[in-house]
Amino acid sequence: MLDGAEVAKHSSRKSCWIVINSKVYDVTSFVPEHPGGSTILLKQAGADASSEYAKYHSPEVVNDLPEGSYLGDIDPSTLSALNAPKGLSRPEVQEATAQSSEGQVPHVSLCVRASDFEAAAKATLPNKSWIYASSSANSGASLQGNLDDWSRVSFRPRILRNVESVEVGTKILGNATPLPFYVSPMGSMGSIHGEGEIEMTKAIVQTGLHGLMSTASTKTTEQIVETYLAEQERRGHGSASKLMFQLYIPTDRQKAIELIRRVKKAGFHSLWITVDTPVLGKRTADRYQQAQEALDAGLEEEEVEPAAELEIETQGGEAPKVSPKIGGRPPPGQLSAKTTWEDLKWIRQEWDRPIILKGVQCAEDAKLAVEYGCQGILLSNHGGRQMHTAPSALMTLCEIRTYAPETLAKLEVFVDGGLRDGADVLKALCLGATAVGVGRLFLYAMAAYGAKGVERCVDVLAEELTTAMRLLGITSLDQVRPELVNARRLLNEMWVPEQTFVKSRL
Ligand code: HEM
Numbered sequence: 001m002l003d004g005a006e007v008a009k010h011s012s013r014k015s016c017w018i019v020i021n022s023k024v025y026d027v028t029s030f031v032p033e034h035p036g037g038s039t040i041l042l043k044q045a046g047a048d049a050s051s052e053y054a055k056y057h058s059p060e061v062v063n064d065l066p067e068g069s070y071l072g073d074i075d076p077s078t079l080s081a082l083n084a085p086k087g088l089s090r091p092e093v094q095e096a097t098a099q100s101s102e103g104q105v106p107h108v109s110l111c112v113r114a115s116d117f118e119a120a121a122k123a124t125l126p127n128k129s130w131i132y133a134s135s136s137a138n139s140g141a142s143l144q145g146n147l148d149d150w151s152r153v154s155f156r157p158r159i160l161r162n163v164e165s166v167e168v169g170t171k172i173l174g175n176a177t178p179l180p181f182y183v184s185p186m187g188s189m190g191s192i193h194g195e196g197e198i199e200m201t202k203a204i205v206q207t208g209l210h211g212l213m214s215t216a217s218t219k220t221t222e223q224i225v226e227t228y229l230a231e232q233e234r235r236g237h238g239s240a241s242k243l244m245f246q247l248y249i250p251t252d253r254q255k256a257i258e259l260i261r262r263v264k265k266a267g268f269h270s271l272w273i274t275v276d277t278p279v280l281g282k283r284t285a286d287r288y289q290q291a292q293e294a295l296d297a298g299l300e301e302e303e304v305e306p307a308a309e310l311e312i313e314t315q316g317g318e319a320p321k322v323s324p325k326i327g328g329r330p331p332p333g334q335l336s337a338k339t340t341w342e343d344l345k346w347i348r349q350e351w352d353r354p355i356i357l358k359g360v361q362c363a364e365d366a367k368l369a370v371e372y373g374c375q376g377i378l379l380s381n382h383g384g385r386q387m388h389t390a391p392s393a394l395m396t397l398c399e400i401r402t403y404a405p406e407t408l409a410k411l412e413v414f415v416d417g418g419l420r421d422g423a424d425v426l427k428a429l430c431l432g433a434t435a436v437g438v439g440r441l442f443l444y445a446m447a448a449y450g451a452k453g454v455e456r457c458v459d460v461l462a463e464e465l466t467t468a469m470r471l472l473g474i475t476s477l478d479q480v481r482p483e484l485v486n487a488r489r490l491l492n493e494m495w496v497p498e499q500t501f502v503k504s505r506l
């Protein structure tokens, strides 16, 4: 057993030990590699990092540390000798939970529009968690494009039809769903709510929606499935809800295979492989926040200068790396910049259930997804968190309708990004989508009100959707068709092949 006073001595970049769940790790060599930045680890040097760690990672992520990092267990009677995290006094650390400023949260009944949950989350969350949930890449143009493009498609309502009763149920990959939307996968839910994925899973079963769980969850796959099964049991197995798995392909092939096998054994219905993330996008607000945090903790002078790092790497004969601070390095172990279409072949050998590619952004790749035997594609730019000025899902859908319409008959096509009003779901369905993924709205609702908030958010979206159906003159989702919307504004700006430009100039 290790003594707290001994651990506390290793509190610098030169020697950095941290405690996670009563185990002591030497993370010195990992600090400059940590994809979440070195500051967050250095702040925990010689301290108990368990609660901060649990906000971002599942208990298993520590196993990705280099061999030999685990030093032993901490002697529980010496915990008080550990350091307090740098830059924060102890009471502040304890207060920094999603529930910290509950008093300021508006009453849930004031969330009248689905978009109202955003303000409620902002009032609830500690700043760091708010930034994590709301941030986007670079200038924010991709996120803004997502938000804007829903309004750039308008409806063409039909009148004088009997719309007294409306049916909003449909199917996703052959499974009934009460509503044509589902819960998008979001990592690190522990930073948003103490029970993160557990709370979201309860809401999923309660509402009957299908839910995608992220590889970067803060609870293990098994914990999530256990909750799902217990909730199903509690409700007499009456919920249509299915759990689906979002896969970031681990760089180590063997680890990837093991993960896929675990997910299969746990009973997940389908594999949604995220393909828009060979490297993490430049999350601007997180960067400002991290830089400020480093300054506040007095750690900035300890940061490795990118130039120095480049030099060392080059001298060592390896390809130059780029520090996470200036972007470009894939998180070790979790994202692989080397993944290609060919990798789908060995994944297919391991997984005989539906495969959906998450993050398709042009018509050519939609065609390739058909060739590689996928069952679905999710048109997405990761909620504007990856590529700068990426197309919105609606724009990509228009592109596919124009250049690869045959794929719509061969694949189920999903869209996500920027949905803030249930009525807008109808626009995607009219243009040929099967269903829409909802990310931040549900995360915001959970932040402010837990599972009950997510349930309320689903009700609000459902109400917006059914009202819009009636006003559009339809009573069930098999009546949606392209003539019910005007997508001309998007079509005007849609990509056209270079040849078309040339012809039009002649
Ligand atoms: C000690 C073992 C650790 C390992 C192996 C590890 C690994 C990783 C990996 C692979 C990522 C990038 C992918 C992801 O977002 O999940 C990441 C991100 C991150 N990590 Fe860690 N981490 C460790 C410890 C910690 C600790 C102790 C903290 C907090 C005190 C922390 C906070 C974060 C944060 C805030 C991010 C960024 C999340 C985001 O912006 O998406 N990590 N870490």
Ligand SMILES: Cc1cc2nc3c(=O)[nH]c(=O)nc-3n(C[C@H](O)[C@H](O)[C@H](O)COP(=O)(O)O)c2cc1C
Residues within 6 Å of the ligand: 132, 133, 134, 146, 184, 185, 186, 187, 188, 214, 215, 216, 246, 274, 358, 380, 381, 382, 383, 384, 385, 416, 417, 418, 419, 437, 438, 439, 440, 441, 443
């Ligand atoms: C906080 C947060 C975390 C996310 N984590 C993941 C993830 O782990 N894996 C993934 O494929 N997509 C992730 N996404 C992207 C979502 O699955 C989805 O594509 C996006 O949120 C949809 O946009 P919306 O939030 O505007 O609805 C994340 C999004 C947010 C906001």
